[in-house]
Amino acid sequence: MDARKIIGQTIESPGPAGGISEARAHLHGMWEAVAEAWAKHADYIDTRAAGITGKLLDLSSPRPGERVLELACGAGGVGLAAARLVTPGGEVVLSDVAASMTAIAASRAAALGVHNVRTRELDLESIDERDCSYDVVLCREGLMFAFDPAKAAREIFRVLRPGGRVALAVWGPREQNPWLKLIFDGVSAQTGKQAPPPGRPGPFSLQDKAKLADILLGAGLADVSVSELAVSTHANSFEEWMARTTALAGPLAALLASMPEAAKQGLQARLREAAGPYTTSTGLDFPGLTLLASARRK
Template identity: 40%
Template sequence: MWDAAARGWERRRDRMWESSHAVGEGLVEMAAPAPGESVLEIAAGPGDTGFLAAELIGQSGRLVATDLSTQMLAAAQRRAAELGLRNVEFRQVDAQAMDLESASFDVALCRWGLMLMPDPAAALAETRRVLRPGGRLALAVWGPREANPWNTTIQGAFGAHGLLPPPPDPNEPGMFRLADSGELSGLVAAAGFGAIELRDLPVHWRFREIDEYWGVVTEISPSLGGVIASLDDAQVDAVKRDFAERCEPYRDGDGYDLPGLSIGLLAR
């Protein structure tokens, strides 16, 4: 699924970063990687959050960017080459069973990965294992559904036309699986981390035209891309019209601003 979405994530990288940079930057600020440190990015996708850390750790530091999807890793590798980064390695790793040495990293970063994993407790235990004692974990998950109209507005339009399965069981992997910050903190503590701090990290999808947002989101979403491919033009137009109506409350100046909220967590 993520291999299929990787092309859209690469093509739309700048637009996505424009909307979400506060989350990547917030995580890196929380973890504060220092020159010479070794950083692991988990579920790195196209790699942008880790690349911010790579700049801070410098040539004497090391970033290992990991993901389960080889296509995401390939996109990340192309970006690192564009940026001229020479302190980054790329590894295909399942976060729930990391083929990485114990106590070998100072910092672990994970933006929007943990809640998608069937066994987040295993991923956190593995993260604790590969971090050195005192090593920092900074991760972000999506906050509650109602705080994320950037996602629920378009999902609502598809859902109203019977084009999406009902939302997953709250205990199944999914965008909002770890939206309860108490539950998230409990999971992190159970994996052996302490000194847990939480920080709200907002996102804003600002766009002038409905088509602009529609184009990006349907290209990056692993679920919506497949649905659209199965529809005829009239069906697509009907969902798009519905989506446009649902966007009306979010008019802002001469465009729209669909907000969202990530929860950032720092632990040691």
């Protein structure tokens, strides 16, 4: 699917067939379409999420000689950090459903001189890798975009060898992540349509700790643990927050691109007011909450 054709459609119109596989392809295409912004902001993303990365690596403890799979890698920050821990002899596969994202991860690896990584185009709901082929699976802010996260968890179980570990991060409750909630709320109010649309995966699909734990337990994983981590977001200005957040969030970018100019202006005004309470002397500072989950295959 040509990603550029996707910008301009709305999430609610996934294509002529309108079925789940069309909707899935549509969502994947939206990520493809924002890959350029992920390349541009890769260092910012890794800095913002450094605390999450550190926790994911602590929870899964990749060791020299081990094989690590990063799912939904985007610009590859987590896998690139893991690559240092598995040397000598280990390997990291940076994977994403969007080929443009894995291309960015590959070029970042080359620029950083990290040689023990490969990239693969993989859908985390249907991981095209052998059974029991990884010691560690990592996924930062990706599992919540699965249409069927229980299936994705079963796939993670399948590719882990016995004794293998998984660590993943998803966004916590919408109410506790105003940096993104405000924009979705604003788009919903402006368009009169719920964003993200009901029944479609979105950033807060796995915001419930018990649901996340159940999904991992249901896949057969053991020692399941879910904890919270505060992750704040800073922007130097309202304009920077708006531009960066909407450029990076695949579904949001598509929604905004489909709005008429007057509606975009209306949205800006709404958001300026909504962001008021988060204004500081240096710009905007939002609190945020991430869920960290870890488990292992017995």
